[in-house]
């Protein structure tokens with residue numbers, strides 16, 4: 001690096017200009033996102049062509065670069081931090097966790113090893129302990145902090161795979177799959193796509209999954225559950241990604257326990273129901289699970305990416321994630337990488353800690369229950385406008401069906417182009433549905449009413465087309 005380039009960057013640090021500039025844009029954005037159309041305008045999307053330029057040969061200017069990014073970038077974002085974005089299960093962001101994330105980004109801490117960041121190690125430890133308390137899990141549970149539920153599901157199943165093989169006298173790490181005893185994978189027919197992905201990545205083969213039939217809400221039918229045994233990994237779900245439904249953990253885990261099967265519970269957004277006094281009944285019996293996957297970036301409203309794996313078998317998880325290297329310095333302190341597939345990792349425990357410390361148990365309860373209340377309000381208002389709701393609104397998901405698939409898809413298109421709110425589609429029981437996820441603390445009663453009116457307008461427009 002030339003002396004000139006280095007001095008230029010030092011100057012930017014000293015004058016604070018670059019970070020100040022970003023801060024100003026950020027404040028502007030956060031306020032605008034509350035009122036703006038959730039999806040970018042056509043003009044904003046067309047303007048993205050301003051990023052199509054030759055790779056610069058020489059050094060640029062931070063001020064101009066940020067200016068460019070903000071001018072053409074901000075308006076082309078999806079305003080999922082606003083109150084009327086109901087697409088996917090995205091979740092908003094708590095101000096305190098954005099701020100903590102900013103600081104953490106400046107600190108640029110690698111949370112792989114304690115010696116790389118004692119702070120990151122300590123806050124992971126604190127989050128682990130608070131999460132166990134929040135969900136009423138025994139002390140033997142350990143947590144890994146990773147990008148999201150897709151990774152967390154992979155870790156949970158990998159830990160189960162390690163443990164089951166070990167119990168059968170086989171070391172999967174050293175002996176691999178060839179000649180190994182058989183492991184069965186049992187999952188509900190309506191499991192999230194990330195489950196199948198993890199199963200495929202771990203080498204079991206999708207065709208070997210024993211799919212269990214589900215009821216009208218996507219819950220595993222107890223009567224259809226095959227006999228379980230000690231070589232089975234059973235995957236359950238807390239929060240169906242469309243209907244929001246929960247498997248009957250109490251009955252199913254009891255069976256799995258007595259059969260000595262490994263139970264993984266995919267609770268990406270739904271597990272948080274266990275943190276609400278009024279919704280806790282949905283997760284009753286989860287303590288019968290061996291591993292859990294969940295996302296703080298969904299229901300808890302931390303920034304991306306903030307996934308968590310919880311596992312009751314520390315040895316199985318850490319053995320499944322084992323790495324070695326002569327330069328690695330392990331100590332008696334927590335080394336975050338021991339619980340995840342990744343080595344270098346940003347310190348996502350920092351913003352998770354900030355969110356949990358800020359909300360406390362009461363605040364988390366209020367946040368989670370509030371999402372449910374808004375979902376119930378949405379379904380009631382839509383029903384009053386003669387929309388048909390096809391799911392039991394047990395948590396934060398509302399599924400709307402119209403007279404025909406064509407009509408449903410037309411209404412989705414109209415909603416999405418209305419600029420009033422944004423909801424996506426899904427297939428439910430073979431038919432097209434509108435899928436509404438209420439996952440942001442920002443969403444108010446008024447946002448819901450305004451959005452319900454936007455549904456009515458979208459239907460009128462479709463009928464008159």
Ligand SMILES: *Cc1c(COP(=O)(O)O)cnc(C)c1O
Pocket residue numbers: 089147148149150151192194239240241266267268269295307
């Ligand atoms: C979102 C989700 C996933 C995938 O989680 P990522 O954080 O996107 O990797 C898995 N299962 C369920 C039920 C989900 O809602």
